[in-house]
Amino acid sequence: MPTLFGSGIKRREDPRLITGRATYTDDVKLPGLIYLAILRSPYAHAKLGKVDTKAAKAAPGVLAVYAGADITDRVVPVPCAWNVPNCNLKTPPHPLLAHQKVRYVGDGVAMVIAESRAAARDALDLIEVDYEPLKAVTDPERACQQGAPQLHADVPNNLAFTWVVAGGNADEAFAKAEAKVSLRIVQQRLLPTAMEPRAAVASYNAGTGQLTLWATSQNPHIHRFLCSVMLKIPEHRVRVIAPEVGGGFGSKIPCYADEVLACLASMDLGRPVKWTEDRSENYKATIHGRDHVEYVEMCGTRDGKITGLRTRVYAGLGGYASTAAPGVPTILHGLMYSGAYTIPNIHGTVHGVYTTATPVDAYRGAGRPEATYLIERLVDTLAREIGMDPVEVRRKNFIPKDAFPYTVATGLTYDSGNYHGTLDKALGMLDYGAFRAEQEKARQQGRYLGVGVSSYAEICGLGPSQVAGAVGFGGGLYDSAVVRVYPTGMVRVYIGTKPHGQGEETTFAQIVADEFGYPVESVEIVHGDTESTPQGWGTYGSRTTAVGGTAVKLAAQRVKEKAKKVAAHLLEANEADLEWKDDAWVVRGSPDKRKSFAEAALMANVAWNLPAGVEPGLEATAFFDPTNFVYPFGTHLCTVEVNPETGQVTVLRYIAVDDCGPPINPMIVEGQVHGGVIQGIGEALQEMAVYDAEGQLLTGTMMDYAVPKASQMPKIETAHTVTPSPVNPLGVKGVGETGTIASVAAVVNAVCDALAPLGIKHIDKPLTPARVWAAIQQAKGNGGGR
Amino acid sequence: MIPQTFDYVRARNVGDALKALAAKDGTKVIAGGHSLIPLLKFRLAQPARLVDIGHLDELRGVTEVRRGAKIGAATTYRDLLESKLLAERYPIIAEVTSGIGDLQVRNKGTIGGGLAHADPAADMPAVMLALDAQLVLRSKRGKRTVAAREFFQGAFSTAMAEDELLIAIALPPLPRGAGTAYVSFEQAASGYALAGAAAVVKRSRSTVAHCTLAMTGISDRPYLVRAAEQLVGTQGLPDAIEHVAAQAAAGVEVNGDIHAPADYRRHLAVVAARRALQKAFVRSKK
Amino acid sequence: MKRTVSLSVNGATRTAEVEPRALLAHVLRDDLDLTGTHIGCDTSQCGACTVLIDGRAVKSCTMLAVQAEGCQITTIEGLATNGNLHPLQQAFWEKHGLQCGFCTPGMIMTAVDLLAQNSNPSEGEIRHAIEGNYCRCTGYQNIVAAIQAAAATLRGATPARAAS
Amino acid sequence: MQLTFSGSPDVAAPREALWSRLLDPNAVAACAPGVESVESLDPLHYKVVCAFGVGSIKARFTLTVELSDVLPPESAKMRAHGAAPGSVVDVETGVRLEVLGTGQTRLHWTAEATIGGTIASVGARLFEHTARKIMDKFWQDFASKTAASILPA
Missing domain, CATH: 3.30.390.50 (CO dehydrogenase flavoprotein, C-terminal domain)
Structure with a gap:
């Protein structure tokens, strides 16, 4: 029987999704359901005066109205759960409803609970709030300068932290360097835009003291933990169910005030409460991504050896420190400054800065896209400075494939890699030489073609819990699985991670079915309900397969070991004499003496005849805590043509060669790459959250925030190499974020390459036609050009 | 996203709609709704009453008028794309329409609704100007025709009075061979x-x-x-x-x-x- | 101010007591329990709420329920017949045309309308036709492949094999 | 979202006539489109309810208006703070009256409007033109009505 591992079988989650029978949070209906709506601040920064809820309370259908002052003493502020050490981190309290001050447009000010969605919405308009507007500042670099508006009383200059990473001696390297380049890079704010807005349904049973929360969550166990803390109720009385989740991309990791407010309302009113975000509310009240202003430098020799990297980064956090926010621009960003290269001397300083804007947190790639982007932009800039092909510079500095495990200057130890392998494969797919020739010919005709290379190494499979503790992450980073085998041999697997589109109901079933010699249909994967699933830490950081998948594998192995004992007993043979063939144990030398896994499972469950000392039942739990992170890598290539008249960028070809270890389901792996790459191309070419000087979000709807559309996006050509990770028994790494990590630099490098004849060195993303055109105009005005 | 409350009248015919508009009580016309409903949802439009003309056959369709054409105001973009007459006589209509909104918006959105909304960044108004379209307006007071070049008076602002309804767009013949x-x-x-x-x-x-x-x-x-x-x-x-x-x-x-x-x-x-x-x-x- | 609307939904007559301001998407989801139709935006961009009205794809969040009085509505729940998946549903499954699945019902409904108009659309035509349906997960590539495969099935030809 | 507007229409009226109308909330309101009510709280404060918009776009604001730096008959400042569903607006207006000649006055006005909430995040594109148009029309109307009011009956 062929193994399922490595097979691109159809997804088992799809039938319910394609027929409209799936249940997302807003689909949950309970008897007596009432609705919550939240009034949000129209000011970016203001002192909060009187919140007059009288008229709203009197409106038809309204059951209750609360302002911040009404609940402050009853709940714990929204915690920041990543307290990065050694950086003087300041995380001032983040009240569930604003108290005394609002700090971004969208900050919750009051809430209404009513009999219908409409009544709750109508009542919001009846709440009168006295605001005393204060100056806004949304640029993280400006926000930490003297004289900037101050958000929090105890955070001078809005500086939440200053974090430093250093390895080797960067200052010395720069002092001695033959070649140096520097860039000022803005990594714009992005709106994650999971297609499903956030929602919550909270139901409190006063009789049992049990609280059940259905929520759009990537990590229900983290939500249970934080809800229990915020609401001051025992964790074992909180049940969080994340049903179908319509995409997250990091935005459904944090525990937000809103879901907890729904719980509070249900506890007070004794009825189930639903809250559902509008898209425009989502754009204001759900976390944003990126938001860096960076000063970055690279130095090297004239023959292309990179000797040093220095950064000074201003990372905007928004009005408060969201759940994982401090870890994103530090641990997940600064520690990756070596990229795919042997850069001996690194010094990075990251200033985390509060601004009067929506909080920023992990968004697909979380810190690593920003790191890859700045490194890959610098590598290209250095290559141009020394007149070397950017591909050659990369080759010259890659960590060699026989050097793994390799410890980079920032202190991380990469598990395995073959960076030349993905580069060569990508170059071959493009025919790099031919493209360069075509480019030259086009230039002579006044056309601007360019090719961009982006080679990356990323950190994922988060991660060892010991490291999590050491870097201040407020939870573990192991994961878990319970494999339960029923008398008929059918299997349910309860997992601690929370797939929401990544297809683990299929890939995990592939792992287990292989283990038992089953067709995949015999195995069901259960996730998302803290009541039935073991403690786990959720789905983010491309950790689900490497960590959660391994737990599944280990639990299945434990079950199988026990079943083998039962089989041996039934066969009256020694365990050592049993051989596993397809779906059964066979006594070596007696092929007709066999017991299938299902037969052993039946006996284990009915327990009529078990070996001495073996307990009835057949299930096992495994918690897997990896010894290291895993480090996927790859090379993406992009070719573009830039229209010099309009500034429009056309992607001609996009080639992605990734190595995430052995793919369990190649079809799903490819789908992850497609999605990530398009999200990255969106970041490179069109997505940007824009605030005005008063802190108003001008891209407040999809009319102004350019989510990539089918008609705007190219086709992606994918390929893979396979370099297993030694960190887990499956050898797998992760592929959920590689697309966004690699693609942004590939596209921007391609455009800068295309425009090199005009003397253009850098244009900040997104490379909208307006920006590219302006850069061309400026270059021409400055006497650049041919 | 829930609009404020309003009353709703489903017009049985144009006369019905004109009667509703003549009341000048904050009644707005809805046809396809693709300009109006998003505004209603954001509460940036707060009409007291909507009069629905979207289903009125008398306002739909493209008819031949000598060498020109007449387009009913409630004709959807989809209908414009499917009109052989327009394709033959005014290929620019299909050229502009295929880029308006998206497939779903074109299925429901109407040419009259778009023109009456007068979004300064809408595509169709430019084509109406270039074709020297005549916009036929009716009210209880009577009927008049306004040239497209007089119709658009500013952002979201037109020559229509509060009680008037855009009922059709008349396209004069294009110069031969244009x-x-x-x-x-x-x-x-x-x-x-x-x-x-x-x-x-x-x-x-x-x-x-x-x-x-x-x-x-x-x-x-x-x-x-x-x-x-x-x-x-x-x-x-x-x-x-x-x-x-x-x-x-x-x-x-x-x-x-x-x-x-x-x-x-x-x-x-x-x-x-x-x-x-x-x-x-x-x-x-x- | 509620009034009764009578709609034909997936072949059955359904009535609901609604305010004139009630959006069709809300009525389908909240009053008629057809939660396969999703709401992903408020500006008529994302298309997650797409249903068929008299055979044409329409964004049900940009339509009042009262406007749909007397119309034939098909939602994703009504697409499969006698328990058999519609060729588009089958193709989305085969070609991995979905990940989180939230945009999928609307995407499929738009594709139904497209294929009714054009039985053999090119990649470019498909991408143009679904530009009012946003997907944040798939990067669209497999959606395009799925629609092409379904088109082939509906034409009676063998579905094209996925390009590797 | 901050919008600044200004204008300086010439008015066929003596400065004093213009000035007295300027301090009369009802006279001012009579020129403002969509004003539904004006309530004088004291000589320097009043409350206005108005529906602001063109075409289909309209939002109803409740405004509190405060006059300050009143230097008769030459100049005054006015601050208005208003709220509409999901939105807020703060407007600072300055008016200066310049005598041009007998019976002729130039009305210099500036307005700086800061808009927050839904209108800024959704309707910026929709509202800027609208606001400009309404502001211009308001002062033009004010000028012409004032001129008309002093014409001998």
Whole structure:
């Protein structure tokens, strides 16, 4: 029987999704359901005066109205759960409803609970709030300068932290360097835009003291933990169910005030409460991504050896420190400054800065896209400075494939890699030489073609819990699985991670079915309900397969070991004499003496005849805590043509060669790459959250925030190499974020390459036609050009 | 996203709708609803009452009028795309319509609704100007026809009185053998025009005998470029076209926003104008 | 101010007591329990709420329920017949045309309308036709492949094999 | 979102006539489109309810208006704070009256409007033109009505 591992079988989650029978949070209906709506601040920064809820309370259908002052003493502020050490981190309290001050447009000010969605919405308009507007500042670099508006009383200059990473001696390297380049890079704010807005349904049973929360969550166990803390109720009385989740991309990791407010309302009113975000509310009240202003430098020799990297980064956090926010621009960003290269001397300083804007947190790639982007932009800039092909510079500095495990200057130890392998494969797919020739010919005709290379190494499979503790992450980073085998041999697997589109109901079933010699249909994967699933830490950081998948594998192995004992007993043979063939144990030398896994499972469950000392039942739990992170890598290539008249960028070809270890389901792996790459191309070419000087979000709807559309996006050509990770028994790494990590630099490098004849060195993303055109105009005005 | 409460009247016929509008009690017309409903949801429109004309057959469809055409105001964009008459006589209508909204919006959105909404970045108004469309308005007081060039008075502002209903768009015949073209640059998120140009060019042997150029997305309303006349009498050579296109936004207060600063939008106006003129010229019969 | 609307939904007559301001999407989801139709935006951009009204794809969040009085509505729940998946549903499954699945019902409904108009659309035509349906997960590539495969099935040909 | 507007229409009226109308909330309101009510709280404060918009776009604001730096008959400042569903607006207006000649006055006005909430994040594109148009029309109307009011009956 062929193994399922490595097979691109159809997804088992799809039938319910394609027929409209799936249940997302807003689909949950309970008897007596009432609705919550939240009034949000129209000011970016203001002192909060009187919140007059009288008229709203009197409106038809309204059951209750609360302002911040009404609940402050009853709940714990929204915690920041990543307290990065050694950086003087300041995380001032983040009240569930604003108290005394609002700090971004969208900050919750009051809430209404009513009999219908409409009544709750109508009542919001009846709440009168006295605001005393204060100056806004949304640029993280400006926000930490003297004289900037101050958000929090105890955070001078809005500086939440200053974090430093250093390895080797960067200052010395720069002092001695033959070649140096520097860039000022803005990594714009992005709106994650999971297609499903956030929602919550909270139901409190006063009789049992049990609280059940259905929520759009990537990590229900983290939500249970934080809800229990915020609401001051025992964790074992909180049940969080994340049903179908319509995409997250990091935005459904944090525990937000809103879901907890729904719980509070249900506890007070004794009825189930639903809250559902509008898209425009989502754009204001759900976390944003990126938001860096960076000063970055690279130095090297004239023959292309990179000797040093220095950064000074201003990372905007928004009005408060969201759940994982401090870890994103530090641990997940600064520690990756070596990229795919042997850069001996690194010094990075990251200033985390509060601004009067929506909080920023992990968004697909979380810190690593920003790191890859700045490194890959610098590598290209250095290559141009020394007149070397950017591909050659990369080759010259890659960590060699026989050097793994390799410890980079920032202190991380990469598990395995073959960076030349993905580069060569990508170059071959493009025919790099031919493209360069075509480019030259086009230039002579006044056309601007360019090719961009982006080679990356990323950190994922988060991660060892010991490291999590050491870097201040407020939870573990192991994961878990319970494999339960029923008398008929059918299997349910309860997992601690929370797939929401990544297809683990299929890939995990592939792992287990292989283990038992089953067709995949015999195995069901259960996730998302803290009541039935073991403690786990959720789905983010491309950790689900490497960590959660391994737990599944280990639990299945434990079950199988026990079943083998039962089989041996039934066969009256020694365990050592049993051989596993397809779906059964066979006594070596007696092929007709066999017991299938299902037969052993039946006996284990009915327990009529078990070996001495073996307990009835057949299930096992495994918690897997990896010894290291895993480090996927790859090379993406992009070719573009830039229209010099309009500034429009056309992607001609996009080639992605990734190595995430052995793919369990190649079809799903490819789908992850497609999605990530398009999200990255969106970041490179069109997505940007824009605030005005008063802190108003001008891209407040999809009319102004350019989510990539089918008609705007190219086709992606994918390929893979396979370099297993030694960190887990499956050898797998992760592929959920590689697309966004690699693609942004590939596209921007391609455009800068295309425009090199005009003397253009850098244009900040997104490379909208307006920006590219302006850069061309400026270059021409400055006497650049041919 | 829930609108404020309003009353709703489903008109049985045009007379019914006119009666509702004559009350001048804050009644607004809804047809496809694709301009109005998003505003209602954001509570940026708060009408007391809606009168629905979307289902009225008498307001739907394209009919032949001598050498021209008449389009009912409640005709959907989809219907425009499927009209053989329009495809034959005014290919520019399909050219512009295929880029309006998206498949679903075109299925429900109506030409009259779009024109009456008078979004300054909408595509269709420029084409209406270029074709010298006549907009037929009715009220209890009577019927009148307003030329497209008089109709658009500013952002979201038209020549229609509060009690008037746009019932049809009359398209006069195109000059024989004229070529037409619509070229636009879309705002990446909304699809509205950052700059759009509609051109009509007629040649008589080798010289240009007629030229109209209309722009949208540039300013607070769509407008005709007077300089288009300067192409008449020329051979339509690139220099002559460039000369006209260069004036596409001359003397116009050009919008600037987060998607296109004014200088870029002004530049796009010129590029769109040039491309539209070139295409229309090439498409015109010698 | 509620009034009764009578709608034909997936072949059955359904009535609901609604305010004139009630959006069709809300009525389908909240009053008629057809939660396969999703709501992903408020500006008529994302298309997650797409249903068929008299055979044409329409964004049900940009339509009042009262406007749909007397119309034939098909939602994703009504697409499969006698328990057999519609060829588009089958193709989305085969070609991995979905990940989180939230945009999928609307995407499929738009594709139904497209294929009714054009039985053999090119990649470019498909991408243009679904530009009012946003997907944040798939990057669209497999959606395009799925629609092409379904088109082939509906034409009676063998579905094209996925390009590797 | 901040919008600044200004204008300086010439008015066929003596400065004093213009000045007295300027301090009369009802006279001012009579020129403002969509004003539904004006309530004088004291000589320097009043409350206005108005529906602001063109075409389909309209939002109803409740405004509190405060006059300050009143230097008769030459100049005054006015601050208005208003709220509409989901939105807020703060407007600072300055008016200066310049005598041009007998019976002729130039009305210099500036307005700086800061808009927050839904209108800024959704309707910026929709509202800027609208606001400009309404502001211009308001002062034009004010000028012409004032001129008309002093014409001998």
